[in-house]
Amino acid sequence: MAAPPQFHVYDTTLRDGAQQEGLRLTVADKLRIAGYLDELGVGFIEGGWPGANPTDTAFFAAAARGELVLKHAQLVAFGATRRVGGRAADDPLVAALRDSHAPYACLVAKSHSRHVELALRTTLAENLAMVTDTVQHLRSEGMRVFVDCEHFFDGYREDPAYALEVVRTAAEAGAEVVVLCDTNGGMLPSWMGDVVSAAGAVGVDLGVHCHNDTGCAIANTLAAVDAGVMHVQGTVNGYGERTGNADLVPVVANLELKYGWSVLPEGALAEATRISHAISAVTNVPGSARAPYVGTSSFAHKAGLHASAIRVDPNLYQHIDPALVGNDMRMLISDMAGRANIQIKGEELGFDLSDRELAARVTEQVKNREAEGYSYEAADASFELLLRSELGELDEYFSVLQWRVHTHSAAGERSDSEATVKLRARGEEQLFVGEGNGPVNALDAALRRALTPAFPVVDCYELTDYRVRVLEGSVRAGGGHGTNAVVRVLIDTTDGERTWTTVGVGSNVIEASWEALSDAYLYGLLHRAAPEPAPAEVTVVD
């Protein structure tokens, strides 16, 4: 069964999600997340508020330069109605919307009369004029326009006529969708229907934007869909101010799997778990293990009393097949889960894992390593190294005998670091030194100098991202915490053409970084475009 034809999914992770406490996204972060959102197949990606802060302006500029190529989604620039008493045509923030080159604008408009008077400090009539002027101006500039009615539900409770008047005004000015926002998040599902139906009488397509302050954002969104909205807003992983926005993945999964609607492109829902986790890796906000549909615990069953029944029919104990959202059933007593994924992943990388015993051994290895804190989801390069090691197909390009690094600072000055690496490559054992503005940078410098004589290609490798996460309570940590916990480091490396990600885990950030760093070089050497010329002797360059 299909959703109504004009029904669409609207993501605001990059704008309202970024309001979450502690979440700060760079332009590069936003571009990566937008790519993942496009893979998920949302219809619209609200990229930010151009003109309101330098990051968002730069994001739209990067997108306009072709740094963001969307296969499916439309990009939306968020903004507000023009300033009180001005003209939309003269308003620099309205101009920034057009200059964003996004095809769509989403304008926030006040729809609660008390907010108009107390926060905007203008008249109810001027607020309506602001809506009309801004929507009409942007339409005349060739943009398509959505309008977010801020505080709509609270406004409707106090002054329903005015709240509805804002909806009508936006629709008459040319807004394609008017979005009813529960900005303060205080609604309950049983209260949604009447309000949405009243707004529906205006005769424009409606949307809904919910926050989770009552713990009901997902249910409120569904209640609005039941009452006829055609556009649902949310954020991946429920990011957002205060308690967050409606978590978009469970909203969409409920629509697809419970309502039977097709709201994403064919096959996209099965990528939801991977995409949710990948976005977590970019935001560096750990995902909840209990997140509906995509959490690591969400299809985990304590072994024991259910085991035989689960073997008869797993659906006795789970509400959906976890593969539908790209998640896995996990059982303590069984290594069944995961093996199929590992086989598929191995085939993607060009390895034959059809041998069940081999696949089981790799699965076991991956599970053990993940229990220690490794994460292969975001680290394909490290997964390939693990696979090659199990298959006996991992050439030893170099081996590190020891490393040490020293960081020093005096009386509040900037610190500096010096590293030494003792390494064997092509039969020769040598000691190399490097310095840098930090210990990992110094280790990188030493390793690069050590490898360059034998493998000149490493000189073009560049580390483009470096992410650190402190893990609590992993097997390896024995539940340590604070500065005594286990650390996971992910490093992205590029040779200018391809980019690969490696993972390292250790009892401290240096140890973990070193593992990810040396694996990054090893992977690069395995995949270097052309074979190296006959090896030069390794010579000491220091």
Added chain:
Amino acid sequence: MAAPPQFHVYDTTLRDGAQQEGLRLTVADKLRIAGYLDELGVGFIEGGWPGANPTDTAFFAAAARGELVLKHAQLVAFGATRRVGGRAADDPLVAALRDSHAPYACLVAKSHSRHVELALRTTLAENLAMVTDTVQHLRSEGMRVFVDCEHFFDGYREDPAYALEVVRTAAEAGAEVVVLCDTNGGMLPSWMGDVVSAAGAVGVDLGVHCHNDTGCAIANTLAAVDAGVMHVQGTVNGYGERTGNADLVPVVANLELKYGWSVLPEGALAEATRISHAISAVTNVPGSARAPYVGTSSFAHKAGLHASAIRVDPNLYQHIDPALVGNDMRMLISDMAGRANIQIKGEELGFDLSDRELAARVTEQVKNREAEGYSYEAADASFELLLRSELGELDEYFSVLQWRVHTHSAAGERSDSEATVKLRARGEEQLFVGEGNGPVNALDAALRRALTPAFPVVDCYELTDYRVRVLEGSVRAGGGHGTNAVVRVLIDTTDGERTWTTVGVGSNVIEASWEALSDAYLYGLLHRAAPEPAPAEVTVVD
């Protein structure tokens, strides 16, 4: 307005909540949590399954010995209907319920015909006989009995007559409440009403038990209340298997604050935030900052544009007064913040920032520091240090002259670290050394040893969390990336009573960690409960 007189709140944190992956509760933990649940004012506390595991048996024994004194709640022992083909009077697990000395038993019974056949492997008639026999036996032993109908909603969908027959059988045998369980958690709110109403026709008081697999556990619980259930089950902080159980605090807060029902004793709801956080401390599962009602972010406001309106009327921007649940409104300090935010924040911390020039200077300072990579919204302690420094109210307890740290690893072994810190405190300059399993740990050890002679209180400071973020393209980095970027570290420290967060920024993780670490000690010393005794001379302890 009051709830219906027989309406009650039933907590299963200690039983179903303890099924959460990674959550392990000792007897002492369970006793402490039961005390907190009683303070929250729930009607019933399900303490565990006596006879099924040693911890739960010991918990009920401890409670019976008087180690748990409940002011308000009744204790409930969870168990199952008797074994297939036996007699309840001869069943050791049924006897364990009586021997628990709890006044109530809650029995789980199968109500889904396919589960009876495939998991229990018996006939539909025998399952009904098991319900009747077990309920009647426990009633004859003087216990009051509730019955949980497992997989009720899925069972009703497949075989409604049988599911209802189980409800009727339990009621006729003497169960006071029959609880409809969405064991697999696949329900949506709009599906609840019809099913609950059908069960209501049996004429017994009904309860509901929801899981969060669709993200709707709270809303499903409310939908069941709307359809007439008189008993709601849930767990504090939503603990539970897979995606967890219905989170009891938002359920109760919605009933009290949105429905206007009194379901807890007078004044208890205002303790909800404290109790939720206290239970988190016992389980050692960090609470979600975004948890509805009780999360640390749940009434935090970031957007600068709202600050002036918030001063006019805070309720324009929050759905309830946070004091009703014992939470606080917080203004977040970020580079979006304007002067009004900073003034409100300063007042929260007890500083007078009414001087516009001073407030502007602090705002400027915050913006500059945030442009360098600092983030004060999550680091109140560092914000206070900045404020005191601007106000000239920052005592110098110690000053660090230099530090160095050395990390070493040989041939793939675990690394170890050694740090030295040269420091002046109370007029004496000394050098201290510490070691650890990582560089930050070693620096912490050295600093702690250095401060202990002058300030013995630092010995009780514990670092409870440590978070690292690599920032791309900050002003300070000059757009560096990879291992050459700017690093931000956040450290949480506790003295056992309060917890504070400090931030450090540097060109590498060690430098940033050092700043956050030394500020954590400085803030702790500024706020230590009682003045230190007359300073001992600082002596070298190494």
